[in-house]
Every structure is written in C-alpha cells, then in structure tokens.
Amino acid sequence: MTAARTTETRTIDFTRGVPATESFPLEQVAECAAAAIGGPGGAQVLQYGKSTGFAPLREWLAARQGVGADQVLLGNGSLQIIEFIGLALLEPGDTVFVESPTYDRTLTLLRRHGARIVGIPMTPDGPDLAALEGALARQTPKFFYTIPDFQNPSGATAALPVRRRLAELAERHGFWILEDAPYRPLRYRGAQLPALFDLAPERTLQLSSFTKQIGPGVRVGSIVGDAAALARLAKAAEDTYITPNLVGEATVYEFCRRGWLEPQLDRLRALYGPRLAATAAALRAHLPEAAWIEPDGGFFLSVTLPEGVTCAALRARAAEGAGPQRRLRLLPRPGRRRPLPAPALLRAHPGADRRGRRAAGPRRRARGEWSVERGAWSEGATLCPTRLRSLRALRSALRA
Template identity: 50%
Template sequence: MIAFTRGVPATEAFPVEALGECAASALAKYSSQILQYGSFRGFGPLREFIAAGHGLQPDQVLLSQGALQIVDFVARSLIAPGTTVLVEQPSYDRVIKVLRRAGATVVGVPLQEDGMDLTACEDLIREHHPLMTYVVSDFQNPSGTTMSEAKRRAFAALAEQYGMLVLEDLPYRRLRYTGDDISTIQSMIPDRTIELTSFSKLLSPGLRVGVALGPQQYMDRLGKTAQDTYITPALLPQATVFEFIDRGLLPAQIEKLHNLYRPRLSRLLTTLDAEMADLGTWARPEGGFFVGVTLNKSVKAETLIAKGLEKGIQLTNGRDFFADGRGDTFVRLPFCALTTEEIDEGVRTLAQVVSSL
C-alpha cells in the first residue's frame, strides 16, 4: 500500500545518533532546569536564540508541543464564538478543525499559483470583518504553492488597512530545494503577525518542539493559555534541539534533507507530467512536502478513496482542506516519505484510478 496521506518526514532523515548525543549533553548541562518545572514559555536558551534571529525579546517567543498546539492556544486565547477567520482555500485541514472547535466561522479565500486571490480576499474582509487570516506562505500545505513577494506585500498592506491579525505558518520554509527565499509576512508587518514554525520537519516530529513569535501583547495571552494548560512544556526535547543548534549541526542536517527530498519532488513532478497531464492541474513547488492536484473531471472523494484502496494507494479526503467543503476533486500528494519508485507507481496508479472514474 502506497500512502499518499500523511505529510511525514522520511525516517532515514532523522539524525538519530546526533540527537542521542545532544539529549545526553543537555541532561548533563541543564538537568536542574529541564527536569524541574520551568517557564511556561519554554527553554530559555532556545527562546533567546530564536528571538535574536528575529530582532525580538525572548519573552516574545513561545515554545510548545508542536505548532498545532499553538494554533489551539491562539484559538482559545483570541477567538470568541462567531469570530471570522480567513484561511487559504485549500488550507491545512487540522487548523480548520481547531478553529471551528473554538467556535470560529472559517471562510476560505481562493488560492492561485502565486498565493491567495487578493481581490477576493479584500472582498471577504469587507464582508466578514475577520479577526485574522491563517496563511502558509511557503510551500503551502496542501497545495505546495508559495505566495509571491508582490502578493505578500499587498496582503500585508491589506492587513494594515483593515486592522487584521495574520497567523503565518512556516513549517517548510527551510526546505527550499531550488530558487530563492522570499521575505516573510512577519518581517513586513511584525506588529500584526504571529509567526509559527517547528522543528518537526527539520529534526523529528516526535520531539514536539513548536515555536511561535510575535507582538508581546499576543504572546502574553498565548503564554497564559499555555501556562494554564500544562504549567510548563516538555523541556528535555527543547534543550536537545538547542544543543543540536549550538553544536552547529543544523546547517548540515538541512542540506541532508535537501539532498534527500529534492529528487523525490523532481520525480513526482516528472511523473505527474507524464501520467496525468490530461487529468488535472497542479503547482510546481520549489520545496516543501506536498504537491496538490486538482482533477479536471467531477468525482466524489469517497469514490476516489475507495477505488484507490482497491488498487493499492491511500488518499486523503480532499474536502477536509476546503472551508466550504468543495474539495472532492482535490488530491494532496505528500512525497517526502516515499521512494522514487513508490512515487512512480503511486502516480501511475492514481492516473489509472482517475481515468477509470
């Protein structure tokens, strides 16, 4: 069975030996801090390192059990029932669920090849008066698109004009395999942006080290929710990550990931071109974990999933990524945890399934 479902790292990407050494070293150096209750904001040296890289104070950085938990803190701290939140359409399905659980009205903004349709975005802002917009600006989950520099600046101007908060999620930013980095929205409007990232895709999801940074007023509110949730987060994984960085190991690890994932993305795009050119359209990402395919013909997601299972591929329900539930013809293809041979076979099978329907 070839799993086109979860966007997980390849197990061979984990720096197992180095993480073991870093964990042992962290225990030796910081045992009195990391084995005791500590700051609800997370391990101090790691927060200081991240803050310095963004020109912020350490208390403007919050570390938690993965970035999705911080989305939950945002939802519980800032959102009242009935509050409108804009998301890209399609968007990360778990964030949509977390926002709705907090009582938010989630409205989708159509996504184009270079980011959100900003004309539609402004129309929706005027209609719904949203508190904030959630955006994955680099190698978006689930589509793989990247918002262009011009659109980021125009979107930042909209946020300023209408007094809107931005929740910018950047889990894949360091996983650019070709091309040049684009400035973050946070760097353009730091007083109006909460930036999220994590070490899940770079080191290990099991470490559960998520990061949020932003204006002090918002970080204090998120921190209070964090404190009330767990008193203090898991400090050993955070200290392990800091030790990994402090030893200068992160650049080589990121290069390793680039070398591992770049050919898998290239193979996926090549195979899609060969097998599905007449069946759908898709973005051409320069990094990240996903390529999202929009099929040309109408099909029910349940039918597609069931037929895929019969033929040996697992697919995610495309409707989950759409705030309006209209994603039947959307297929998210994660590639990082698959070999090039599995990618070839999986895409060929998908093409056969789609053609048969």
C-alpha cells in the first residue's frame, strides 16, 4: 500500500479557475434539489420571485454574517452581480481601482460600463499601499475592486495591516471596497484573517459564490453590504432577468440548511491542499529560476520568470512532446515574439489578456504578466509526467 503510493502518479489539471470535477457532492445536491422542488415550498421555487433572490437563502447568509436580509442579494453567479454594480453604481468615466494583475472578467465588465481603470500593483502581502495612497492623492475612485484572499491570479493574500489600512482609507476617502471573496473558505494553511467587510462594513460590498464551494452549475453568487446600494442592484437585476434562478438558489439553501456546507468545505480543503503543495514542490524542484507567491489557499498560483524569455521560445519548448492542447493553454498566443520583461508571469488565457493589455491602465502596467492558473492538483507528492514536461519545457526555455 505504501509502496504503491510512492509510485502512484495522478494528473494535475491546470485550468482557468475551474473546480475539480471530483469535488462535486452530486448525490447530496441531487437530494437537495428534489427536496427543494418537491417539498412544501416547491411552488415558490418554480414561481417568479423577487430579483433579490430566494428569501430563505438570503436569510441564512444574513444570519451567518450578522447582517439584515436586506443586506444580502443573490445573483446567477457573482460575476453577474459585478455587471449589476456596473449598471447601478457606475457612470461612464468613473474611476475604479483594481489590483494589478486581477481577474480579467471583472475588467471586461468594468470596460463595458466605461470605467476608467487604475491598477494598484500587487505585492506578496496584497495591494501595494504606497501605490494606493499615491493614486488616492490624485483621485478618489468609485470603488476599489480587491480579492484579499488567495488573489486571482497572483495567489497573494492581503496581510492584516494591509487590510486595516485599506479599511481606513476607504472610510477616509469615501470610496467603496468591492471585496471579491469566492476562495475565502478554501484556506489550506494559516489562520483566517478578518474580511474587509468585517473591518469596514459600511464601506464594503462583499461578493462571494457557491461556485467554488458546491459547483458552478448551480449559478449562485451573493453580495453582502449596504442595503440602499443593494436595492439599486436589485432594480438592475429585475430589469435584466426579473428573477434569478430559484431552483439553484433553493437547492443551495437546502444544502446549507442541512448543515452540509461545512463538511463539504472540509473535503475541498483536504482535496486541494495537497495538490497545491505538490505543485509548489514541483516548481521548487524544476523551476528554481522562477519566483512565485505560494498561496495559502484558493485556486490560483502565478509563476514569475526572469527577464529575456520570449513567448515564442516558451511555446516551442512547451510544444515538444505529447498532449499539446492543455499545455499550450499555459502559454502566450503564438507569433508573439517580444521578450517578457521581468517580472513576467504566465497567464492561462492570453486572448483575454492581450485585449486587456491594450485597453487600460492596470493591464498596461501588467504588461508581460502571465499566470499559470490551476483548478486542481494531483494528489500525493508528484506531478503527472505530462505536467512535468510542461514545467521542464519552461525551465529549458529559461536557459535557452
């Protein structure tokens, strides 16, 4: 048994923030869906409802956060709630601060609404406070979009002093903190830090989602914060889809009501933690030239390569050997020959990145940054050979 384990090799799927398929509690969710629809409240689940979402789940989340139910709004995933923020709270030309780099889909939506985007560089301890204060000296943003826990894509976690300072600055300057916290329950090591919503509840709108906790297909995201601001989001939501998907929301509520969420989160931490450790160990062994922030949890890890590496060289080396499709997704778009300046990260989806890089401040600053995104790691201490070949290809490209 022990001998078998040492030679066992499993696959790591490096993906774009996609949960591991084997993490889904399928039977439990099926049971919850049937109970939610077939039970005494079923008619309410199949009917139109308020655009704020399924009331019992709002109340459950509100009780957990210690806020009123009018301080919780549900949507079809948290990304769409960012869209409602754009519709309800942003005017074209409004300034929004983001971390640089940050979640590209948020940038897409901010651009849709004509925001002026200003990037605040990331450090291993969260956004660079000196840069943030410098930017605040020039202008006050409508809000600062931040992912304090296990950031997408850098993997960084904002340190407690950084969080406290962010809260102070938001209160002093009067901007909203838009705290995106989908990975927050997935901490694999260290102690949980207070959320920005805990530190500045009057100035923070906190996004979360059941995508990484149960599964994306239920399509249930949430936002917690100021009731008046949420009422404006609810109007945008009503105009857009009348009612969110109550079947998904009622299913998630049933799952939470039964006390199944915490055991599920325990399982996820036990599943993902060793995979992250294996990835970090492989990077240390096979890419010693690279630098990265080792995440304390979540889904994302970014690798920083030294100066002088060309995309073309990376791609060519990585394409050597088998299983091209997935490995190529780790690499920049073909035909881009310019050297990556240091620090340079490898991003999984260059398409989005390329567009972003041309459009807005944070992307320009993030020029040459690429991230290796991960959705899952192999269990055990070794990486699958295919993945190792990818890392070796990167390593040999570094030395080319």
